Amino acid sequence: MMILLGAVLVAAAVVLYVVQPVFSGERASLASLDEEFTEAEARRHLSLVALRDVEYDFATGKVDERDYRRLRDELGREALDALREVQRSRDQAEDAPPAKDAVADDLEREIAAYRAALRSGTLCDRCGSANVAEALFCATCGRQLESERGEEAAAARGR
């Protein structure tokens, strides 16, 4: 008797729990939410990981300078493309783009700064912010920038 009661209770609880959304209309989201990792962000993340690995390979003398530059440009471009796409999808998500040109200009400027930082090696390795060419510390997080990286790499190549 007790067993029967237990079985009925378990079955009822399971069925109620599972079926409830169909009747109450409670929904699970099926689209990406605002704060989540989108495809573009995943690409940006991966290109940045790859970028960091390439920088490391260069610093330890595993790739030569020409290949390093090519790879870095390539990966940097990918990261920027991904960034641009992230921006574009945000713009589309917001219905009213009041200052779209302004945002685009803003973005272009940021991208240029990012490129310059990539080239001069002043991209912060802790927070990823782009800094001006002569910066010694990251403007965003205060980390000392790896200005010796060039010397280190040169030393590694010289051996």
Added chain:
Amino acid sequence: MILLGEFALWVALPVSIWGIVLAFVGGHRKRGDLVLSAERSVYAVFFLLCLTSLGIILAFLGEHYEYRYVWGYSSRELETYFKVTGLWAGQRGSLVFWVLLLTLFSSIAVFQNRRRNREFMPSVVGVLLTITAFFLGVLLFADVNPFERLPFTPANGQGLNPQLQNYWMTIHPPTLYLGFTSFSVPFAFGIAALVTGKTDSRWLVVTRRWTLLSWFFLTNGIIFGMRWAYEELGWGGYWFWDPVENASLLPWLTATAFLHSVMIQEHRGMLKMWNLSLVSLTFLLTIFATFLTRSGLIESVHSFAQNTRIAYIFLAFLGAATFACLLLILWRKDDLRAERTIESFLSRESAFLMNNLILLGSAFAVLWGTLFPLISEGFAGTKVAVGPAFFNRVNIPIGLVLLALTGIGPVIAWRRATRRNLERNFLPPLLMAAAVVAGLMIAGMRGFYALATFAICGFVLTILATEFWKGTRARARIEGEGLGKAFLHLIARNRRRWGGYIVHVGIVLMFAGFAGASFHTEIDQSVEPGDQIRAASPYGHEYVLTYQGLSSSRTPNMWQWVALMDVSRDGRRLGTITAEQRIYSTADQPIREVGIRSTPLEDVYVILAGVEDFEGALRNESSAQGAVFQVLVRPLVGWIWYGGLVITLGSLIALWPGAGGPARRKVRATPASARLAGV
């Protein structure tokens, strides 16, 4: 409560089928309510399986021998501990355990992604529940219901196979199952990527940690199995190319290939189709491994029982799943084209690709050898088993090339290695390899494979040590840190890379152990108390084992003969070794408990091969003390286990949660500048 467990098993099947239908329909029609209901069925099935497992354990603890499964794997004499592990001791229970773990991992995956990756989730839930429903169907309809009753209630059970009565039994099977079942999650995400057409990078990012986790469990499960075989079963070795060992090695090989090829997709946008194929193949092989153990089609120390119905059901499922995967991949083949091509044979891409091809080649060879008895039966009518000789001949050269790649891969340049790159990175390690060969040959070592193995070990270790040194030095200089601190920070900042290298170090140690163990010496001798066995070590010295005598005892569960040996080396006493034979009341075959004296240099391995007068010895008569021993001296075996520990450490570092890469940030609707600054 036991009945409730049985009832829960029956309820779980319709609930999971409901979930499958709603997940796919909900995903297709974009109905969030249906998908939510499907996700809840994942949790519900997990809950039901918990009840089922609890029911089985209670049936064991309550000595309910009217259940065929409990009767077959337990007895009144069995320790309580082994009654609990009875859940996975036999075919029926272990299938329940398999589904329990699968639903556990499914629930974790669903919970983890309740607010993320939502467009993948309908397919992920659908795929995971399909696998669950398949196993539930097998449990209920293929003569393997753990709750099947006997027509009468026996007074006692048949008892647990004595070979399973030790602590490895509690560790080895669950660890392997954790590896097998957790791989369903990356597979489900791979399929979801194909279904939704989002095959680019996201599913890789989402599943990376799952894949590593699964690999971690698989690796440990395999090493635990080796250790069990070595110290407990008295077969004198750690790997026998037994079909079920092979079956667990197959998904490990492809999962390892997958872990590496993922990196090529990340860095170079290549091999998308390959990665999806590998993730599918690995999953199929985990199912195949489960199938091989259960079908009894191939003779093995692990197989449960011949059950052809299960064999056909599993084959049908494997066939259908393979077909579905192929169809999906072909359907998306235009999206899966590579963004770039390989530019040079001498590049890291190509080293990774080589690693993949070799791992797959090895997997194919192992699969072929494992299935050969079946194939030969199909064509020639007789089962021809393929012995270890075949597997060794094929896999030793393959293993050596792979070993070399564990060193080449990390340092060869991306895209195209220049001559300077090659010279700078490979000259010192090559010199080291040559020095190792020269040193060993002067010491008198011969044998091509062993020399080659040690040479490659030297080569790879030099490379990896240089890597760690360079990285640490660069970091120490850049950050102004001390070397120790710089070393720790270096690893912490890029855990996947350095954890991976540590795993490579572990692999090298294991290979050194494999190579060393091939030089073992063996002596069989029949002795009376006071007699000495002289076992020569391959290093040149000699162990003298003085036989002290037998001591016997009886418990309700077993008879036991313990032989005591004094060990000395070069006249210096080192201690004692005991080796045992046991005969359990529930089994005819005697069980050997091996005596091992282990040092980093070599193991002395003593097997009590026979007792001359069992009955007399059991009465502890002084005239009945004669015994036969098998003594092996195995160089470097310990390094296999040390290597295993290093691999565990490395994979834990790679797995450790937290960034360890450029921080993954939540992007909020903020001005563009702030967002860019957060890159």
